Amino acid sequence: MSDQNDKILEQARQFIEAIPHSRALGMQMDEIRPGCATLSMPYDTRFVGDPRTGVIHGGAVSALMDTCAGAAVMSHPQAGASTATLDLRIDYMRPATPGQRITARAECYHVTRSVAFVRATTHDEDAERPVATATGAFTVSRPDKPKSEGQA
Amino acid sequence: MSRPKPEPVQQVKQRRDGALKMLVEGIPYAQFLGIGFDRRGDELTGVLSYDDKLIGNPMLPAIHGGVTAAFLEVTAIIELSWSYLWDDIEAGRIDFDALTPESLPRLPKTIDFTVDYLRSGLPRDAYARARVNRSGRRYASVHVEAWQDNRTRIFAQATGHFLMPARDDTSANG
Numbered sequence: 001m002s003d004q005n006d007k008i009l010e011q012a013r014q015f016i017e018a019i020p021h022s023r024a025l026g027m028q029m030d031e032i033r034p035g036c037a038t039l040s041m042p043y044d045t046r047f048v049g050d051p052r053t054g055v056i057h058g059g060a061v062s063a064l065m066d067t068c069a070g071a072a073v074m075s076h077p078q079a080g081a082s083t084a085t086l087d088l089r090i091d092y093m094r095p096a097t098p099g100q101r102i103t104a105r106a107e108c109y110h111v112t113r114s115v116a117f118v119r120a121t122t123h124d125e126d127a128e129r130p131v132a133t134a135t136g137a138f139t140v141s142r143p144d145k146p147k148s149e150g151q152a
Numbered sequence: 153m154s155r156p157k158p159e160p161v162q163q164v165k166q167r168r169d170g171a172l173k174m175l176v177e178g179i180p181y182a183q184f185l186g187i188g189f190d191r192r193g194d195e196l197t198g199v200l201s202y203d204d205k206l207i208g209n210p211m212l213p214a215i216h217g218g219v220t221a222a223f224l225e226v227t228a229i230i231e232l233s234w235s236y237l238w239d240d241i242e243a244g245r246i247d248f249d250a251l252t253p254e255s256l257p258r259l260p261k262t263i264d265f266t267v268d269y270l271r272s273g274l275p276r277d278a279y280a281r282a283r284v285n286r287s288g289r290r291y292a293s294v295h296v297e298a299w300q301d302n303r304t305r306i307f308a309q310a311t312g313h314f315l316m317p318a319r320d321d322t323s324a325n326g
Contacts, residue, residue, distance in 0.1 A: 021216035057181035059222025
């Protein structure tokens, strides 16, 4: 069981770290456990939305949360090895402080045979006040053939 | 009574294209992703030029969901800004020759953004158009859809709510 989990987690980590766009944004996986993932990315002036304020564009925050939510789904023992976003709603609470690293934490809190439900929160170096939150629905990959017993 | 002479078309185009360029180039993240805009009169189309760094799933391959979300959000923000700046642009009240970050008009702030992923984004250019459904003094609601090869095969759509920037003329005009 734990070996199986370790395999899933390692697969999810490898997948996330190989995503070209995640690499372009400098995303780093800080933690992964079944159904939960934490990803962070550095501040970069190329990702700014408004040069007058230096605040990171909402789209970059979306990219981090979408990736993090996907990682949470892939790390879930029931959700299968690959996933795609069906919908994602992002609420922006406050601008991220310029110069600070942003960190997203996602939890895949429910999985059916077809859909994985995820919520995520992003904060900067002030972990007490969220920058943005998200809720999303993701696809669950269906194995074509039933796998051997022991497969969750 | 003689009608005023129509403005030379080149002058009209220069003014509008200049204002659009200023808006888009004022967003570093839009530049990073390779987003540009086509203009026909006041109609804008966002263009996301394909690049390998936009890929989210190398196996398919497919454009990253976060890129799609950002492309839709940038298109919504530009369309909304464009719609409320249009009168200022036409009146020549925006000096786009002096292109400094400080001279840029304030952009609306995203309150929330909901993306609906309909099919995977293919590794090629994508296009998006936004429609301002409601634009009030403080809040606006904008819908945006994106497609690739076929205009009718939308691959993603989104609705967002935005906080409008404070207008300088609010006190003057009531």
